[in-house]
Amino acid sequence: MLLIALALLACKREARELRTDPPATDALNGVVPMANRINGGLPRIFIAQGSPYENNAYQLGQGKRLYDWFNCKGCHANGGGASGPALTDGRWRYGPDPVSIFLTIRDGRPHGMPAFANRLTTEQIWQLTGYVRTMGAYSAQTAAPSRNDEMQSRPAENRAPAATEIRMPPSR
Amino acid sequence: MRALATSLALLCAGCTGSQTVLAPMGPQAAQLNWLLWSFILICGIIWLLVMFVLVLALRYAAVPSQRGERRAAVIVGVSVAASALVIIVLTVMSYAATRGLSVAADDPLVIRLRGYQWWWEVTYTDRRPDRMLVTANEIHVPVGHPINIELSAADVIHSFWVPNLVGKQDLIPGRRNDLTFTASRPGVYRGQCAEFCGLQHAHMALLVIAEEPAAFEAWRDAQLQVARPPETIEQEAGRTFFVSQPCAACHTVRGTNAAGTLGPDLTHVASRRTIAAGLLETTRGSLAAWIADPQTIKPGNNMPMVTMTPEQLRAVSAWLVDLQ
Amino acid sequence: MFAGLRPRRMLLCTAVLLASASGFAVSLQSSAASDIDVGNVGGMTLRLALPIRQTSGSAGRAIFDHDRLFVITPFPHSVLALNLARTDASVLWRYSPRADGMAAGLATGHVTTDGAVLSAGRLFLNTFDGHTIALDAATGGVVWDVAMADVERGETLLVAPLAIDDRIYIGNSGSDFGVRGWMAALNAATGRMLWKRYNAGPDVEVGIGEGFSSPYLPREPDLGVTSWPANAWQQGGGGLADAPIYDAPLGLLIHTTGHPAPMNAEQRPGANYFTSGLFARDALSGDARWFVPINPHDLYGFGAAGSLIPADIHWQGNNRAVLIHPDANGMVYVLDRSSGQILSAHPFLEVNASEGLDARSGTLRGNPAKAAHVNSTTRDICPAWPGATGGTARAAFAPQTGLLYIPVSRLCMDMEARQASFMPGTPYMGANLRIKPPRDSNRRGALLAWDVAAGRLAWSADESLPVESGVLATAGGVVFYGTLDGWFKAVDASSGRPLWQFHAASAIVGQPIGFQRADGRQYIAVAAGVGGAAGAVAQKEIDIRDATAARGYANAIRDLKPAATDGMLYIFSLP
Numbered sequence A: 001m002l003l004i005a006l007a008l009l010a011c012k013r014e015a016r017e018l019r020t021d022p023p024a025t026d027a028l029n030g031v032v033p034m035a036n037r038i039n040g041g042l043p044r045i046f047i048a049q050g051s052p053y054e055n056n057a058y059q060l061g062q063g064k065r066l067y068d069w070f071n072c073k074g075c076h077a078n079g080g081g082a083s084g085p086a087l088t089d090g091r092w093r094y095g096p097d098p099v100s101i102f103l104t105i106r107d108g109r110p111h112g113m114p115a116f117a118n119r120l121t122t123e124q125i126w127q128l129t130g131y132v133r134t135m136g137a138y139s140a141q142t143a144a145p146s147r148n149d150e151m152q153s154r155p156a157e158n159r160a161p162a163a164t165e166i167r168m169p170p171s172r
Numbered sequence B: 001m002r003a004l005a006t007s008l009a010l011l012c013a014g015c016t017g018s019q020t021v022l023a024p025m026g027p028q029a030a031q032l033n034w035l036l037w038s039f040i041l042i043c044g045i046i047w048l049l050v051m052f053v054l055v056l057a058l059r060y061a062a063v064p065s066q067r068g069e070r071r072a073a074v075i076v077g078v079s080v081a082a083s084a085l086v087i088i089v090l091t092v093m094s095y096a097a098t099r100g101l102s103v104a105a106d107d108p109l110v111i112r113l114r115g116y117q118w119w120w121e122v123t124y125t126d127r128r129p130d131r132m133l134v135t136a137n138e139i140h141v142p143v144g145h146p147i148n149i150e151l152s153a154a155d156v157i158h159s160f161w162v163p164n165l166v167g168k169q170d171l172i173p174g175r176r177n178d179l180t181f182t183a184s185r186p187g188v189y190r191g192q193c194a195e196f197c198g199l200q201h202a203h204m205a206l207l208v209i210a211e212e213p214a215a216f217e218a219w220r221d222a223q224l225q226v227a228r229p230p231e232t233i234e235q236e237a238g239r240t241f242f243v244s245q246p247c248a249a250c251h252t253v254r255g256t257n258a259a260g261t262l263g264p265d266l267t268h269v270a271s272r273r274t275i276a277a278g279l280l281e282t283t284r285g286s287l288a289a290w291i292a293d294p295q296t297i298k299p300g301n302n303m304p305m306v307t308m309t310p311e312q313l314r315a316v317s318a319w320l321v322d323l324q
Numbered sequence C: 001m002f003a004g005l006r007p008r009r010m011l012l013c014t015a016v017l018l019a020s021a022s023g024f025a026v027s028l029q030s031s032a033a034s035d036i037d038v039g040n041v042g043g044m045t046l047r048l049a050l051p052i053r054q055t056s057g058s059a060g061r062a063i064f065d066h067d068r069l070f071v072i073t074p075f076p077h078s079v080l081a082l083n084l085a086r087t088d089a090s091v092l093w094r095y096s097p098r099a100d101g102m103a104a105g106l107a108t109g110h111v112t113t114d115g116a117v118l119s120a121g122r123l124f125l126n127t128f129d130g131h132t133i134a135l136d137a138a139t140g141g142v143v144w145d146v147a148m149a150d151v152e153r154g155e156t157l158l159v160a161p162l163a164i165d166d167r168i169y170i171g172n173s174g175s176d177f178g179v180r181g182w183m184a185a186l187n188a189a190t191g192r193m194l195w196k197r198y199n200a201g202p203d204v205e206v207g208i209g210e211g212f213s214s215p216y217l218p219r220e221p222d223l224g225v226t227s228w229p230a231n232a233w234q235q236g237g238g239g240l241a242d243a244p245i246y247d248a249p250l251g252l253l254i255h256t257t258g259h260p261a262p263m264n265a266e267q268r269p270g271a272n273y274f275t276s277g278l279f280a281r282d283a284l285s286g287d288a289r290w291f292v293p294i295n296p297h298d299l300y301g302f303g304a305a306g307s308l309i310p311a312d313i314h315w316q317g318n319n320r321a322v323l324i325h326p327d328a329n330g331m332v333y334v335l336d337r338s339s340g341q342i343l344s345a346h347p348f349l350e351v352n353a354s355e356g357l358d359a360r361s362g363t364l365r366g367n368p369a370k371a372a373h374v375n376s377t378t379r380d381i382c383p384a385w386p387g388a389t390g391g392t393a394r395a396a397f398a399p400q401t402g403l404l405y406i407p408v409s410r411l412c413m414d415m416e417a418r419q420a421s422f423m424p425g426t427p428y429m430g431a432n433l434r435i436k437p438p439r440d441s442n443r444r445g446a447l448l449a450w451d452v453a454a455g456r457l458a459w460s461a462d463e464s465l466p467v468e469s470g471v472l473a474t475a476g477g478v479v480f481y482g483t484l485d486g487w488f489k490a491v492d493a494s495s496g497r498p499l500w501q502f503h504a505a506s507a508i509v510g511q512p513i514g515f516q517r518a519d520g521r522q523y524i525a526v527a528a529g530v531g532g533a534a535g536a537v538a539q540k541e542i543d544i545r546d547a548t549a550a551r552g553y554a555n556a557i558r559d560l561k562p563a564a565t566d567g568m569l570y571i572f573s574l575p
Helices: A003-008 A022-029 A044-048 A057-069 A098-107 A122-135 B001-014 B027-059 B067-098 B213-222 B233-244 B284-290 B310-320 C101-104 C532-539 C547-557
Strands: B110-117 B120-124 B133-136 B138-142 B147-153 B157-163 B166-171 B177-181 B187-192 B205-211 C045-052 C063-065 C067-070 C079-081 C089-095 C116-119 C123-125 C130-136 C140-145 C162-164 C167-171 C182-187 C191-199 C245-247 C251-256 C277-282 C288-293 C309-315 C320-326 C331-336 C343-347 C356-357 C363-366 C377-381 C394-398 C401-410 C414-417 C429-434 C443-453 C456-463 C477-480 C486-493 C498-503 C513-518 C522-527 C569-571
Touching: A022 A044, A022 B310, A057 A122, A098 A122, A122 C288, B001 C063, B027 B067, B027 B166, B027 B177, B110 B138, B110 B157, B110 B166, B133 B213, B147 B166, B166 B177, B205 B213, B213 C182, B284 B310, C063 C116, C067 C116, C101 C429, C116 C162, C116 C456, C130 C167, C162 C245, C167 C251, C245 C309, C309 C394, C343 C356, C394 C513, C401 C477, C443 C477, C477 C522
Parallel strands: B110 B147, B138 B205
Antiparallel strands: B110 B120, B120 B133, B147 B177, B157 B166, B157 B187, B187 B205, C045 C569, C063 C067, C067 C079, C079 C089, C116 C123, C123 C130, C130 C140, C162 C167, C167 C182, C182 C191, C245 C251, C251 C277, C277 C288, C309 C320, C320 C331, C331 C343, C356 C363, C377 C414, C394 C401, C401 C443, C414 C429, C443 C456, C477 C486, C486 C498, C513 C522, C522 C569
């Protein structure tokens, strides 16, 4: 009886935060970039909320949807890169920390990355940031984005570590 | 007695209205209606018969005997044969009635219906691609003209069901299903997603508006126009905000630079009776409320809350409500 | 002094082209005048090897003029004038236009530059970030510089200009970003625009009027509007797919149009005129004369990529001015230059995306089993994006053999169409692509010799990797081409027999050129440096574990070694 009760305790469903209050959105947008604008400090609310864009499967799943919807694939493929750099190989031009990826998406970068500040909301940029970080993560995570419904072209996102320079024969 | 009368009245209220199988408004729905009543009638008679025999059997329990055994065997045999016959007859009736639902009619109006979480994209096809029309959550059809609906889904399985006219048929990602129907009387018929498709499954309704052919053509021609230009300064400001902000990444308004295809086409959004897939009546207030806080109105849907000032919200809603 | 040197023993000139070379005496002069031919090409030796500092592929065609060699490097560009009269081939001048870095992210597909064009003492070039520039060939000074394309919207100038008399013809690229294609003529003296005609939209903007006729189009006005869903032509792509040509006697400018956007064809029902076809325009007014829809309602993003080769050949009993066009879709077209009528069309390799030509409509009968659909994967479509030939793979025609030499990719692909949403400045594609070698074979490329008159294959030289370089066919009966594994090869034009080869420092996707100096000696020059679709795999930050990387191309050539060196410019001649 006790065991069943204990087992049932584990059946807690992950909380889905569907709505972010406008003041919280403003705070999330308030990253403080360093002078070189490469990266900066995480907004305090990010930690205060429990870093949902890092460890909440729903937020990562939303990021995955946005990655498909907002034409990221045109340049970065399914993480392998094309005219933009690969995202799965663990090499980051501006470092792997969330703020630099957030700034990359929001403000764009020289050499081709367009700014998405007027195309995505702050919440969406964080969701996308979280998802992009899972693609090139150095260590495996418990929170994973949703299943891939498309052409299966690469190992799943949460199968860290990111690796480079593996030469394989063409898959058929 | 009073309670019985009330419940009967309530039950009968279900027999008319814009979302009931009991008020068929087209030949396909009539066929299904006929099928339904035939089934109820036949099954009802059989049920009564079985009950009657059961009562007899309980009342007059037979003494076991050689002759009785043989008689029982005959009765069982005859009953099995009768059941099989009834099932075959019902199957044939069912087949005959539903066969016509997915057979394309001659020269039908072909409409593509694509299910999204949680709204419907409606595309009117035409031989000339530039006369194709994309709208959402509202299907206008000419009365008496056969309609061929091509069903597909973008994300998960949905199901198309407009009880007064036709249904159900699933919308399945990666494949196409077909459905044929004709609306024989003008009216507004409500449909509903009939396959659980996520958090807001209950808020995924659509309207079928059956009109006289002339009215339908007028509607179609009006819809083919690009969005009307803003008339006031406020509307102009609304349009400027819309095309330069995240709105344009997902929504199309023909006649502006907004050409996103992730959300419903808003070129003539104010001509539709409802927004958010049947959730709210289209008014300036409801548009503003929806834009201001979509996640409170329909939690979990894919419309994000875009940061904007009250002035911007007023301007955008003023412009959108003018997109007749 | 040069005679005994073999390539492997030869010292490479250490000067980077961006600086003046010094201290190394390589004589390009020689007294023995001779032509390179089948008999002696085997003895050809390297005369000069210059490292070119570059970041992406070198597909450009170097230009030889009066002992000067003009070289344009890929984006961000530099133009160099080399003095071949000097023993060290020193740099006469160098010009580096200011580059808009945003363009670097727009280089999908053929990540190359196409070179410049020399006319009346001026060098005209298109920069990838959208400028057309005229330089004084003697000094490298800028005569004029006009901005023609808007990089912020994803619009680029990928194809080199064409200079005819006092006019410069340019066309834009950017079909992958939903940029509406156009062709324009500029005044060569001032850079002022003479006319600009679009490749989709209303007839007035396309330039269709009185003088236009096409046997393959319905006689209706505004096909560039009515063959698209409402307003879709505005972001419908159709930029220039390959280099345009000029027909002097007819006064025609003939150019290809690129693929319609997005690649997901279910989003753009209709024939999508005038994308993926061949346009002939009056060179003076820009008015359209004829149009041939090559891949209407283009399912696979081919465009009408592929070389345009004017030839006057003996055709079925009489001499005819034809246009030979090997297309990305795997067919060789022979058209009448004056009317656009298709005289013949044959597949030059195995294709399954189409099932032959429908003579009445002039277009291919598609194979419904290989059509791509939204959210479902169609497997083994041959040929694959980016086409059986085209882009940097430029074909050559040799009148003396009657053979067309086509550099080809024998690749197939899996394609899944996806809903694409148009956001200006971001890719408007809508497809998951995975390219792979054909079934039962690892011969992913070849140089094909196609008998144009007979409509059949004469010979083929198979290669392990796709052939992405241009082809040079010399009057001496030798055909030169380069491979992705770095070989620069010479074969017999009539039989395909290997005659000579040279291993370059990097893959070759450039166009070999031949030129003759005042001494009468023939030289062959080619730039090595991986580029094009293959360049993305070898040089960009690509993770090949993703089969869709580099738009699927990475999967097809996973065994291509990463390019370690900068590009090189090689010059060869007989000893």
